[in-house]
Amino acid sequence: MRSAVFGGSFNPPHVAHQMVCLYVLETQRVDRVLWVPVNEHPFAKDLAPFAHRYEMCRLAALPFGERALVSRVEEGLPTPSRTLITLKHLRASSPDEEFCLIIGSDIVPDLPKWYGWDEIRRLCDVIVVPRQGHGAVKGEVAMPAISSTEIRARLARGEDVGSRVPQQVLAYIRQHGLYGTPKGSHGA
Numbered sequence: 001m002r003s004a005v006f007g008g009s010f011n012p013p014h015v016a017h018q019m020v021c022l023y024v025l026e027t028q029r030v031d032r033v034l035w036v037p038v039n040e041h042p043f044a045k046d047l048a049p050f051a052h053r054y055e056m057c058r059l060a061a062l063p064f065g066e067r068a069l070v071s072r073v074e075e076g077l078p079t080p081s082r083t084l085i086t087l088k089h090l091r092a093s094s095p096d097e098e099f100c101l102i103i104g105s106d107i108v109p110d111l112p113k114w115y116g117w118d119e120i121r122r123l124c125d126v127i128v129v130p131r132q133g134h135g136a137v138k139g140e141v142a143m144p145a146i147s148s149t150e151i152r153a154r155l156a157r158g159e160d161v162g163s164r165v166p167q168q169v170l171a172y173i174r175q176h177g178l179y180g181t182p183k184g185s186h187g188a
Helices: 015-027 050-067 085-093 105-113 117-123 147-155 168-174
Strands: 002-008 030-039 068-072 098-104 124-128
Touching: 002 015, 002 085, 015 030, 015 050, 015 098, 015 124, 030 050, 050 068, 050 168, 085 098, 085 117, 098 105, 105 117, 105 124
Parallel strands: 002 030, 002 098, 030 068, 098 124
Antiparallel strands: none
16 A cells, blocks of 8 residues: 655645645555644644544545545644654554655745655655646646635635635535634525
8 A cells, every 4th residue: 555645734625635636646656645634733823623624634535535534643643743753653553554745846945944854755755746836837737826824814704715615625614613704604
């Protein structure tokens, strides 16, 4: 089994996250994508509670069936979350499984600042997914530059995000009153 680790804040997960999952499943030598919501962001970003982000990831990953799995691994690891620690834990927990790491081209310039980046590169293959506006070559497939930050701001203003957020995730956000939406709302 070869799993591609897809870590992130997923605050909230959006359709570009789903596109990344599909792109990796269909273009890389992987059996599944393992969505790993961060427990506590290493740069102290303000996040919705882990349980909500986990559930939203689970809903976003549903269309991929058994080819996508959402992991709670970071929930039990020391905080703040560190990719290197997560990868080591996954390898120790599943020694027969091979892991690779998905990253977006937008974060490539920051990789030297990551905790243990050189060791991460030795531990696993890295799949760089092109993102619009971030080093994508003309004519190359690139993921749209959809931003969770923008989505949260639009939700707080009561604006429509239906083209950016999977329907089941948006229903969950409204049901739980996340990101400034009135609890149980059905608008925008």
